[in-house]
Amino acid sequence: MISIRDLSVAYQGNLGETLALDKINIDIATGDIYTFIGPSGCGKSTLLYVLSGIISDYNGNVTVNGRSVDPRTQRIGLILQNYGLLPWKTVYQNTMLGQRIKHDRSGLDDYSRYILNELGIEDLLQRYPRELSGGQQQRVAIARAFIMKPDLLLMDEPFSALDAITREEMQALFLDIWQQHSVTTIFITHSVDEALYLGRKIVVLSDAPGRILEVVDNPCFQLDNLRFRDEYYAMSVRLRNILNKG
Amino acid sequence: MITVQPNKKWQGALYSAAVVLLVWWLLAWLVQLPIIPSPVAVFNNIIEVFMSRMEIHVWYSLVRISAGILISLLIGVPLGFLMGYFDRIDRMLSPLVYFTYPVPKLALLPVVMLIFGLGETSKLIMIVLIIIFQIIISARDAVKGIPQEIYRSLQSLGATRIQMLREIIIPASASEVLTATRLALGTAISILFFTETFGTEYGMGYFIMDSWMRVNYLDMYAGIVVLSFMGFCLFTIIDLIESRISYWR
Ligand SMILES: Nc1ncnc2c1ncn2[C@@H]1O[C@H](COP(=O)(O)OP(=O)(O)OP(=O)(O)O)[C@@H](O)[C@H]1O
Ligand SMILES: [Mg+2]
Numbered sequence: 001m002i003s004i005r006d007l008s009v010a011y012q013g014n015l016g017e018t019l020a021l022d023k024i025n026i027d028i029a030t031g032d033i034y035t036f037i038g039p040s041g042c043g044k045s046t047l048l049y050v051l052s053g054i055i056s057d058y059n060g061n062v063t064v065n066g067r068s069v070d071p072r073t074q075r076i077g078l079i080l081q082n083y084g085l086l087p088w089k090t091v092y093q094n095t096m097l098g099q100r101i102k103h104d105r106s107g108l109d110d111y112s113r114y115i116l117n118e119l120g121i122e123d124l125l126q127r128y129p130r131e132l133s134g135g136q137q138q139r140v141a142i143a144r145a146f147i148m149k150p151d152l153l154l155m156d157e158p159f160s161a162l163d164a165i166t167r168e169e170m171q172a173l174f175l176d177i178w179q180q181h182s183v184t185t186i187f188i189t190h191s192v193d194e195a196l197y198l199g200r201k202i203v204v205l206s207d208a209p210g211r212i213l214e215v216v217d218n219p220c221f222q223l224d225n226l227r228f229r230d231e232y233y234a235m236s237v238r239l240r241n242i243l244n245k246g
Numbered sequence: 247m248i249t250v251q252p253n254k255k256w257q258g259a260l261y262s263a264a265v266v267l268l269v270w271w272l273l274a275w276l277v278q279l280p281i282i283p284s285p286v287a288v289f290n291n292i293i294e295v296f297m298s299r300m301e302i303h304v305w306y307s308l309v310r311i312s313a314g315i316l317i318s319l320l321i322g323v324p325l326g327f328l329m330g331y332f333d334r335i336d337r338m339l340s341p342l343v344y345f346t347y348p349v350p351k352l353a354l355l356p357v358v359m360l361i362f363g364l365g366e367t368s369k370l371i372m373i374v375l376i377i378i379f380q381i382i383i384s385a386r387d388a389v390k391g392i393p394q395e396i397y398r399s400l401q402s403l404g405a406t407r408i409q410m411l412r413e414i415i416i417p418a419s420a421s422e423v424l425t426a427t428r429l430a431l432g433t434a435i436s437i438l439f440f441t442e443t444f445g446t447e448y449g450m451g452y453f454i455m456d457s458w459m460r461v462n463y464l465d466m467y468a469g470i471v472v473l474s475f476m477g478f479c480l481f482t483i484i485d486l487i488e489s490r491i492s493y494w495r
Contacts, residue, residue, distance in 0.1 A: 052402035071404030084399035088417040088494040097413075101403040128494045144399075154402075 002028040002051070002152070002184065006060035009046050019209035020046040023060070026203065026212060030065070031182040035195040035218075037239065038205025044188045045081055047210070048154045051186065052078045064152065075102065077150030077183075079158040083141040085129040091140050092125040098148025112147045118173050119143050120166075134161040142170070146177060153178075153185040159194070171197055175222075192236050192243075193227070196220045204242045214242050259478075280463050288471060291464040296472070299453075299465075304472060306448040310366070311438050311480065314373030315427060322378045323423055326385025327415060336386065343382055351375045352440065364445025372441050377430035384426030388419030421492040428484045435477045450476070 007024040010017045020043040028034055036044055049055040050062055053071040062069055077098070078084070085094045092108075095116065099106060106112070116122040119139040129137055138161045145153060158174075159167045175198065178185060189195050195202045195218075202216045216239065220231050267285050274284040292300075329336040329343075355372060362368045392414065400410055442451025450473040457465035 049398070052398075053404065054398050054401045071402055072406075073404070076402050076404075078399070078402035080395075080398055082395060084395070086396070086399070086413065086417075089413075097399065098403055101400060101405045101409055101413075130494070148403075 001030050001065060002026075002186075003063050004028075004060070005062070007047075007050065007062055008059040009043065009050060009055060011046075021050075021058075022209040022211045024210070024212055026215065028184060028186065030184050032200055033178060033185040033187065033198065034201050034203055035187045035189055035199030036203045036205060037189055037192065037195045037243070038210060039207050039243070040190070041208045042205045043208065043210030044205065045156055048078065048156050048186065048188065051152070052076045052154055074152060075148060075150045077145035077148055077153045079141050079145045079155045081156040081160075081188075083129075083137045085137055085140055087129050089128075090125065091121060091127050091129070091132070094129065094140055095121075095125075095143045095147055097144055098150075102148065104148075111149075112143075115143050115146045115177075119170070135163070135166065138162065139170075142174075149181065150183055153183045155185065155187045157188055157190060160190070174198065192239050195239065196232060196235050197226060202239065204239065213245075216242070283464055283467055287464060288467040292468045292471060295465060295468060300468065300472060303448055303450050303453040303469075304476065306446075307438060307442065307450040307473070308476060310369055310442075310449065311373065311431075311434055314370055314434060314438070315377065315431070317370065318374045318378040318381050318430075319423070319427065321374070322381035323385045326382040326423075327389055327411070327419070329382070330386040330389025330419075331415065343379060347379045347383070352437065355441070359444070368445070369438070369441040373434050373437050376437050377427075377434050380426045380430045381423065385419060385423050388422035389415055391422075392418045417491075421488055421495070424484055424488040424491070428481060428488070431477065431480055431484065435473070439473065 004024050004026050007021055008019065009021040010019045024047065036047070038044055046055065050058055051064075051069060053069045053076070056069075064074060067073075075098075086097070089097070093100075095112070096107070098104075113122070116125070119142060121136060121139050121143060124132060124136060124140075129140070132140065138158065142155075142158055145155070159170050162170060171194065187194075187198050189198075197220070199218050200221045202218050204213045204216065205211065206213050216235075218235065220226050220229070220235050223229060223231065226232050270282075270285050274282045325339070329339050351372065354375065355368075358368050358371050358375075362371060396414060396418065397410065400413060405413065438449070439451040439454070442449035443455045446452055450469055454466055454469035454473065457463070457469060
C-alpha cells in the first residue's frame with residue numbers, strides 16, 4: 001500500500017519558492033489503479049518524482065508498504081512525461097535499462113518480445129532515440145517500464161504523443177498487462193476520457209499548488225463498450241464539474 | 247544535423263596539403279636560398295633518412311606525447327568529473343584551477359627541470375601541466391551541462407553512483423573531453439618540441455634543432471614535415487574516435 005500523508009513539495013527557483021503540492025493525503029491499495037487528473041502545472045509530475053525517489057526533499061510522510069520510498073529496494077517502473085530515454089543508447093538498450101540497473105540477466109525473453117511486439121517497436125531496436133518520432137520514443141519508454149515488471153508503475157501522461165487509434169490500442173494493452181500482473185499503478189492524465197477508462201479510482205487535483213479536490217469511485221472501470229454508455233457520459237460530466245469548480 | 251562526409255573530410259585534407267605544398271614550392275622557387283629548399287628535395291630527403299636516422303626520433307616523440315596525453319586524461323578526467331558532479335569539490339578546486347590555468351607553464355620549465363632533472367620526467371610533467379587544465383575544465387563543464395532530467399530514469403531505478411557514471415556521465419561527456427584533447431594536442435606538440443631541445447639526444451625536437459645547428463636544412467625541413475605529419479595523424483585518430491563515440495548525436 002502507498003500511503004501519502006500531508007505531502008507538500010516546494011521548488012526552490014531563482015524567483016523564490018514555488019509550492020507545487022499542498023498537503024496531499026491519500027492511500028492507494030496494493031494492486032489498485034488510480035488515475036490522477038488535474039490542470040497543467042498542478043504538481044502531477046512532482047507527485048511521481050516523490051514516489052519514485054527523484055525528489056526526496058519534501059514535507060510530510062510517504063510510505064510504500066510501510067517503508068519510505070527507496071528505488072534501490074523497490075522496483076519502480078516510471079514513465080516520464082518527456083520519456084527519459086538516454087540518447088546514447090539504442091532503443092534495445094533503452095528498453096533493457098531497468099534490467100541492466102537491477103542486474104537481471106533475462107535479456108530478450110518471451111515476455112519482453114511480446115511487449116516490444118505489442119507496442120510496435122520491434123523493428124526499431126537498433127535505432128537511436130533521435131531517429132524516432134515522439135510517439136515511438138514514448139512507446140520505448142512504455143516498453144522499458146513494462147519489461148522490468150515493476151511492483152509500482154508510475155505513468156506520467158504516457159500516451160500523450162500517440163494518435164487516437166494507437167492511444168486506444170495502447171490503453172487496451174495496458175489494461176491487459178495490468179490485469180495479468182495487477183501491479184499498483186498511478187496513472188497521470190490530462191484527459192477525462194482516459195481517466196475514466198483506466199482508473200478504478202480517479203483523483204482530481206486542483207489548480208497549482210495541487211490539492212486533492214475529490215477522490216471519485218469510477219463505476220465505469222472495466223465496463224464493456226464504455227464509451228457508448230450513459231454511465232460514461234454521466235461520469236465525464238461529473239469530473240468536468242469538479243475540475244471546473246476547482 | 248549536418249555531418250561532414252568522411253570522403254569530403256579527406257578531400258579537404260588533401261586540398262589543404264596541396265595548397266601548403268604549392269605555396270612552399272613557389273617560395274622556394276622565388277627565394278632560391280638553401281634556407282628554403284624545395285618540397286621535392288625535402289620529400290626525397292625524408293625517404294632517404296627516415297629509416298636510417300629519423301625513425302628512432304619519431305618513436306621517442308610519439309611515446310612522449312602519447313604518454314603525456316594519456317596521463318593528462320587519466321588524472322584530468324576523473325578530477326573534472328568529480329568537480330562537475332559534486333558542487334562542494336568544485337567550489338574547493340575551481341579557484342585553484344582558475345588561478346593556475348593562466349600561469350604560463352613554459353616559464354616553469356626551469357623550475358621543473360631543477361626539481362625533476364633533465365630527463366623524461368620533466369618532459370612529461372611539462373606536457374601534462376600544459377594540457378591537463380583544458381581537460382579538467384572541459385570534463386567538468388561537460389558534466390555540469392548534463393540536464394538534471396537525464397538522471398531521472400536512473401534515479402527512479404535506484405542506480406548507484408558507479409552506474410550513473412557508466413550509463414550517463416561518461417557517454418554524455420566523452421565527446422567534449424575528446425574535443426578538448428584534440429585542441430590541446432597542438433599546444434602539446436609545441437611543448438614537446440621545446441622540451442626536446444634540452445637534455446636529450448632523441449626526439450623530433452632534438453632532430454630538428456640538431457640539423458639546424460649543423461646547417462643541414464634538408465634534414466631540418468624533413469624533421470618539420472614529419473613532426474607536422476605526426477601531429478596530423480594524432481589529430482585524425484582522436485577525431486576518428488570522437489566520431490565513433492558520438493554516433494548517437
Ligand atoms: N525545477 C522547478 N523549479 C521551480 N518550479 C518548478 C520546477 N519544476 C516544476 N515547477 C513548478 O511546480 C509546479 C508543478 O509542476 P509539475 O511539473 O509537477 O506540474 P504537472 O502537473 O506535471 O504539469 P503538466 O500537466 O503540465 O505536466 C508548476 O507550477 C511548475 O511551474
Ligand atoms: Mg507533468
